[in-house]
Amino acid sequence: MDHQLIDDALAKLASIPPEARSPNQILSWARLICIAAGAPIEETPPLQVAQLELHAATALLAQKLGATSYSTEHQIRANRDPSLKAFIYVREGLCLYGQGSSGEAVLRALNQEATKCRPLVP
Numbered sequence: 001m002d003h004q005l006i007d008d009a010l011a012k013l014a015s016i017p018p019e020a021r022s023p024n025q026i027l028s029w030a031r032l033i034c035i036a037a038g039a040p041i042e043e044t045p046p047l048q049v050a051q052l053e054l055h056a057a058t059a060l061l062a063q064k065l066g067a068t069s070y071s072t073e074h075q076i077r078a079n080r081d082p083s084l085k086a087f088i089y090v091r092e093g094l095c096l097y098g099q100g101s102s103g104e105a106v107l108r109a110l111n112q113e114a115t116k117c118r119p120l121v122p
Helices: 003-015 023-037 046-065 103-114
Strands: 069-075 083-091 094-100
Touching: 003 023, 046 069, 046 083, 046 103, 083 103, 094 103
Parallel strands: none
Antiparallel strands: 069 083, 083 094
């Protein structure tokens, strides 16, 4: 990873007045930064892949529990590692929740919560 090139590119992009930045300029600088970081930009980021996998697994667990709905999300915050979350709404007043740095961690948390629930469908 070329930290100096990343810093220089970010500084150069930031020095262009916002009204003078074109989408192509921004894309060019973004590509350069990704290349300098060793991050291929043509691929889906691992966090998004993990969320898609988690979403599919959450759907299966929700179906098994007879849940009314479910959702997943990823969260990126300053000064914190990214995290994944999943919610399964089993019935009114009962929501299963899992959070972690990986899909596996979230599923473990959901499965632990699920052991406390009875499936609503036989």
